[in-house]
Amino acid sequence: MANPVIKAELREKAGKGSSRALRREDKIPAVIYGNKKDPVTVTVNRIELVKQLSTGGFMNTSFDIEVGGKKEMVLPRDVQFHPVTDWPMHVDFLRLAQDSTxxxxxxxxxxxxxxxxxxxxxxxxxxxxxxxxxxxxxxxxxxxxxxxxxxxxxxxxxxxxxxxxxxxxxxxxxxxxxxxxxxxxxxxxxSAEAEEAEEGEGEEETAEGEGEE
Known part of the structure; x- marks a missing residue:
């Protein structure tokens, strides 16, 4: 079964100011890291990302992320959300090798x-x-x-x-x-079972007491 595809664009500038400007354009900053390669900063479309988030299981679904016509298999590892609007603010993707566990x-x-x-x-x-x-x-x-x-x-x-x-x-x-x-x-x-057990214990104690007399 093929992985769902997320399209991304390379992001040259970093920083809070740049990130805010991107979000105004419905672009969510993200980073791709791992698998012994350098991290790559990208953006993903907010609407498409929200669609993926709403399907459930986003954090345990492997995706093919496409950047500049090339695809890499990734797994979402962290999503930061706005504390008021609950919109996604940033995503971390971990690279996965095809034969990895x-x-x-x-x-x-x-x-x-x-x-x-x-x-x-x-x-x-x-x-x-x-x-x-x-x-x-x-x-x-x-x-x-x-x-x-x-x-x-x-x-x-x-x-x-x-x-x-x-x-x-x-x-x-x-x-x-x-x-x-x-x-x-x-x-x-x-409760009924406990009462029965207590009654049974009481009857045993009475019988033992009578036997001693």
Missing amino acids: ININIPVHFLNEEECPGLKAGGVLNVVRHEIEFSCPANAIPEAIEIDISGLELNDSIHISSVTLPKGVTPVIEDRDFTIATIAAPSGLK
């Missing part, structure tokens, strides 16, 4: 919640990790990790070992089978 946080999406027996019984999906850091091929970063919960019961847990991952994608945490989410029992059921 990168560590990146990827969101987790849960599928078939309406079919989950545990949720139907009144349970709650308790998400421990909304994002997980993975090592991924730079040219095949998944938009999200999808987890089917249609077969989970109350008090079931989802661990990373039970998740089918795309080819070449591995969790950065390798020393433990960490929890991603659980189907937690509703508070009413927890």
